[in-house]
Amino acid sequence: xxxxxxxxxxxxxxxxxxxxxxxxxxxxxxxxxxxxxxxxxxxxxxxxxxxxxxxxxxxxxxxxxxxxxxxxxxxxxxxxxxxxxxxxxxxxxxxxxxxxxxxxxxxxxxxxxxxxxxxxxx
Amino acid sequence: xxxxxxxxxxxxxxxxxxxxxxxxxxxxxxxxxxxxxxxxxxxxxxxxxxxxxxxxxxxxxxxxxxxxxxxxxxxxxxxxxxxxxxxxxxxxxxxxxxxxxxxxxxxxxxxxxxxxxxxxxx
DNA sequence: ATTGTTGCAAACCATTTGCATACGT
DNA sequence: ACGTATGCAAATGGTTTGCAACAAT
Numbered sequence: 001x002x003x004x005x006x007x008x009x010x011x012x013x014x015x016x017x018x019x020x021x022x023x024x025x026x027x028x029x030x031x032x033x034x035x036x037x038x039x040x041x042x043x044x045x046x047x048x049x050x051x052x053x054x055x056x057x058x059x060x061x062x063x064x065x066x067x068x069x070x071x072x073x074x075x076x077x078x079x080x081x082x083x084x085x086x087x088x089x090x091x092x093x094x095x096x097x098x099x100x101x102x103x104x105x106x107x108x109x110x111x112x113x114x115x116x117x118x119x120x121x122x
Numbered sequence: 123x124x125x126x127x128x129x130x131x132x133x134x135x136x137x138x139x140x141x142x143x144x145x146x147x148x149x150x151x152x153x154x155x156x157x158x159x160x161x162x163x164x165x166x167x168x169x170x171x172x173x174x175x176x177x178x179x180x181x182x183x184x185x186x187x188x189x190x191x192x193x194x195x196x197x198x199x200x201x202x203x204x205x206x207x208x209x210x211x212x213x214x215x216x217x218x219x220x221x222x223x224x225x226x227x228x229x230x231x232x233x234x235x236x237x238x239x240x241x242x243x244x
Numbered sequence: 245a246t247t248g249t250t251g252c253a254a255a256c257c258a259t260t261t262g263c264a265t266a267c268g269t
Numbered sequence: 270a271c272g273t274a275t276g277c278a279a280a281t282g283g284t285t286t287g288c289a290a291c292a293a294t
Contacts, residue, residue: 003248003249005249023283037252038251039250039251039285040250042283043250058182060178062283064283077228092214092218093235097237104199104208107239107240107242109199109237110237111236112236113234113235114234115219115222115232115233116231117229118230119228120229125273143258144258144259158275158276159276160259161261161276164260184258
């Protein structure tokens with residue numbers, strides 16, 4: 001029985017379209033007239049992250065960034081300098097992960113992959 | 123006129139061999155008998171980062187991780203239940219990372235890969 | 245009435261900074 | 270003595286949590 005605020009936050013993220021920190025998102029929602037507390041924004045983002053509806057990653061300064069993720073599992077290529085982020089199709093990775101999984105007799109293997117570099121503009 | 127503590131910290135990082143948070147590194151140094159304050163570890167890591175001799179990235183929980191640049195690295199397959207850890211050769215990953223790098227015009231791309239699953243014994 | 249939701253204020257915790265002490269030259 | 274390096278303790282700031290007021294059924 002998801003609280004309505006979770007839907008509100010998801011909507012705001014959709015509107016935002018790219019990675020936003022909780023505080024940026026909160027400010028943006030208030031600017032659009034929403035009456036919602038910062039705490040609730042945090043809690044909603046937490047819920048969405050648990051439900052794997054949003055991706056979470058960390059900016060270099062330590063702030064958490066959130067963005068709606070599509071249905072397909074993907075990874076990110078992030079610029080160290082400007083924070084520009086590109087979603088990557090990781091077909092090769094998925095195959096590799098499954099190969100490693102069976103090679104070592106593991107089950108239910110999940111993986112985290114992050115690429116960090118410097119983009120062409122920086 | 124680099125303080126000696128910077129060298130100490132660099133040495134500890136080398137010993138560590140992979141990404142470590144400031145606090146983990148500090149604890150590890152103290153366990154090895156070093157008399158150094160947490161503040162100094164932070165300051166030394168800051169200096170090393172400014173000099174570009176260490177890479178900095180962020181763990182999902184927000185802690186900063188530091189590693190000497192140019193160290194060859196491997197990846198880990200970790201069991202969620204018993205903590206058993208296997209070191210993985212990531213040749214396929216390295217190739218994939220380089221392909222992504224050139225495809226999107228990024229430079230100096232580093233990557234983090236962690237595999238989490240359940241091992242055969244559990 | 246009971247259960248779930250909200251938001252304020254306080255707690256948390258990694259990191260940074262102020263400042264007084266200790267060190268090197 | 271001078272300038273630098275160090276570490277304690279306090280400040281910072283994003284995030285989390287306790288709790289009491291509040292809405293929904």
